Amino acid sequence: MSARRSRVALLGFGTVGSAVGRRFAAGIPGLALTHILDRRAALKRARHPELAAAAWTTSVADVLQSDADIVVEAIGGFDPAAGWIDAALAAGKSVVTANKQVIARDGARLLQVAERQGRQLRFEAAVGGAMPIVRALADGLAGDRLTRIVAILNGTTNAVLSQMEASGCALDVALAAARARGLAEADPSADLDGDDARAKLAIVCALAFGIRVDPEGIPMRSCAALEPRDFAAARRNGGTIRQIARAEFDAARAVLAASVGPEIVPRSSIFARTIGPDNAALIVGEHSGETGIFGVGAGGDATAVAIVGDLIAIARDRAAIVPAPHLTSNFSLSTSTFPSEAVC
């Protein structure tokens, strides 16, 4: 490990950014938080005297021209985050991001930019919160040929659906409860409709199968119209309802079947047992059989664990290569394979 501490610039001081800030305020060996960008930098700086040693700014140019080694992108959304990640890599900085939209659409190219620059782009936080599925797919199970992933990838929707199951309440009541717990945005449509899970599923497909999937091409059905009677019907059949993201790749035929939407899952399954903001994934490989992983999939603290882990990985080996995958687009996406147990 280098004697000098790695200097970290944080872009965005919302739910995730402020959780990362708390970790730095408590101290992270080998790392120092030197810059914080936020639209309301002055206000937030005043509220966070424990982070007064950092240079607070509203200007990304200040960060790009700084001596920061690593940029943490915690803004979310595609614009301006994608451009700022690009610019940070071009400026010779490594980047850690929680941004599923950017990685789903642009991850392979950005990894190539990072590799050319001799820098790293890491994104464990983009899928699954603290659940380390990115490393499980990219490293732990890299020695297998993976064939199928079935997963709960959206903590907000899972909190809503598991609450409907537990209390029999209507969706808007469960949504209000999730908002009160800080688990849902003012506009939850990206979560309930499935756009968020589609972006994460596209990242999973790149890591697991080496294929480039347009998230918007993945068949999707919304959970927004689910009613208590749907849960009652599922219960009569020994199941419950979860938002399931699934992808199955037939490498020999080069066919991907993928979907995101509400499905009836058996009450004994790992998915029925996944409640609140948790995420879960079943990963099937030719040689490893079935591997599972689950954990807290949403919230600032869980996401910050993944970000800090990526920062530590960069700080301890600044010359490490995060391989840029050569993703193939040479496959067909089967759109007629929504599972029969799907509801709505």
Added chain:
Amino acid sequence: MSARRSRVALLGFGTVGSAVGRRFAAGIPGLALTHILDRRAALKRARHPELAAAAWTTSVADVLQSDADIVVEAIGGFDPAAGWIDAALAAGKSVVTANKQVIARDGARLLQVAERQGRQLRFEAAVGGAMPIVRALADGLAGDRLTRIVAILNGTTNAVLSQMEASGCALDVALAAARARGLAEADPSADLDGDDARAKLAIVCALAFGIRVDPEGIPMRSCAALEPRDFAAARRNGGTIRQIARAEFDAARAVLAASVGPEIVPRSSIFARTIGPDNAALIVGEHSGETGIFGVGAGGDATAVAIVGDLIAIARDRAAIVPAPHLTSNFSLSTSTFPSEAVC
């Protein structure tokens, strides 16, 4: 990735080694199997014409003096494996091993040797078979302070106990069935007594808590005396019996509580649902809450997935640093904390 394929020497052609050999025979991009050491090299070479391109030998000197870049140690046991790993690192080779005894007792020192040599020592296969728990602890959850691990780490014992639960049979009957499936050695005492799980738990403690635990100091109770009536009694209380390895580290007090032995687990728990040779682990962190992982924990094919994953990691970044942990021995091991639900 380097244009030249990384050259791999395989030490030991038993259950694990031959599974690795099958993967090479099918082809692994970027890697070539160039040397195979086995006590019965001539016999096994004759039986494996698909691996005739490799140089088969009975002499470790042939491997150490060869141009192999990476040595896979798949012999098992402490001697001579530990000395051969040391010698391979000294000869400038990276090492991938499935050897829990060597890593539990000597892993930190060997990682330092590897780092000094500018080489890598990787050991995902030493714990959990295909279940990628080493990377989950060392990388994925490195951004948290972990406090507790509860796990099933011995696939043989789990196959025996879950069979006793399912069929009501005696232990020796379940053991014979496990042997017939290739899941138990002629002498299963290291599995049933808990020595195997203790070694793996010591590795887990090093990765999760940064502490050096002597496996033989971990309190252990054997599963060898379990009887059908123990399972019947557990069932009446809504549970079943599994061999549980647990470790809880109180960093503030520098106290580790650890144990391996049969415990009554609730039938709804992840451990009761872990059957056959599967492994499972619940990992608790201050910021990440509870993360779980499960998968096939024993058998040649599953172990080979972990080994091949480590080989791929080395081949794609030969200069990567696998951090040598600075383990503290400055803690006390609480030996009076065997959980109350423990049986036998």
